[in-house]
Amino acid sequence: MAEPVDLVRLEHVDIRFGSNHVLQNISLNLHKDCITTLIGPNGAGKTTLVRVVLGLMKPTLGVVWRQPNLKVGYMPQKLQIDRTFPLTVLRFMQTSGIKAMAEIEAALAAVRADYLLNHSMHDLSGGETQRVLLARALLRNPDLLVLDEPVQGVDINGQVELYDLIAQIRKARRCGVLMISHDLHLVMSSTDHVVCLNHHVCCSGRPEHVSNDPSFVELFGQRGADSLALYSHHHNHRHNTHGDVIADQPQPSECCR
Numbered sequence: 001m002a003e004p005v006d007l008v009r010l011e012h013v014d015i016r017f018g019s020n021h022v023l024q025n026i027s028l029n030l031h032k033d034c035i036t037t038l039i040g041p042n043g044a045g046k047t048t049l050v051r052v053v054l055g056l057m058k059p060t061l062g063v064v065w066r067q068p069n070l071k072v073g074y075m076p077q078k079l080q081i082d083r084t085f086p087l088t089v090l091r092f093m094q095t096s097g098i099k100a101m102a103e104i105e106a107a108l109a110a111v112r113a114d115y116l117l118n119h120s121m122h123d124l125s126g127g128e129t130q131r132v133l134l135a136r137a138l139l140r141n142p143d144l145l146v147l148d149e150p151v152q153g154v155d156i157n158g159q160v161e162l163y164d165l166i167a168q169i170r171k172a173r174r175c176g177v178l179m180i181s182h183d184l185h186l187v188m189s190s191t192d193h194v195v196c197l198n199h200h201v202c203c204s205g206r207p208e209h210v211s212n213d214p215s216f217v218e219l220f221g222q223r224g225a226d227s228l229a230l231y232s233h234h235h236n237h238r239h240n241t242h243g244d245v246i247a248d249q250p251q252p253s254e255c256c257r
């Protein structure tokens, strides 16, 4: 099998906001052709990590390497547009700086949203809004797609479709994908690599075997752990309410960096 091609490498990255040690010694590689999903409880540092990957935030410590001339497409968590501001899908797509109709139509067609071209952004359903956001992120033909909770505000059928679409886009374009998700169960079938973050990397690996590790239940609750039944990991430590590893437990080995 060919060696994976690194698009972004994070080495021993730390981020502190004053006394809040949000990211602790994070090492992570994002590969071409690979969907990496970041999961973790609220406040675990997922968006902060994405901001580091995007180059919007400089780490307090550690190194971030990006493939030279890497093109990144970013799909934000939410779209906030003043409802009094008239904005069609076409105009919204053009705010990317790309005006060529052929490119805009192709990006919309890739997410099966070409029929929305002249619709108002305000009239779109949750699923349509997310597909248009995804189309905008695709406009520059990115090497890496970064998706911050891409299925937010989408009903359950729409969520499955959207994850399928992301998997198809990765396959067709052979790009890398980094996405944040809270939908542990749904995302499992369309991801290659899962990183469980709670300020540090608790564990990471392929989604495969059933796991009922008590420490995972502690982190996500029983419902979350059940949802992650396909996710194989070795989570051999506990966390306090701040997410710190509790020292009197056996310390994490290869699953925690």
Ligand SMILES: Nc1ncnc2c1ncn2[C@@H]1O[C@H](COP(=O)(O)OP(=O)(O)OP(=O)(O)O)[C@@H](O)[C@H]1O
Binding pocket: 017, 020, 022, 040, 041, 042, 043, 044, 045, 046, 047, 048, 049
């Ligand atoms: N610019 C900032 N200045 C100070 N604190 C920040 C800043 N950005 C994030 N934080 C803090 O860092 C912590 C992690 O935030 P982050 O948004 O990365 O978490 P998250 O895992 O994405 O959370 P959620 O799942 O709720 O979106 C939070 O305590 C947040 O308040």
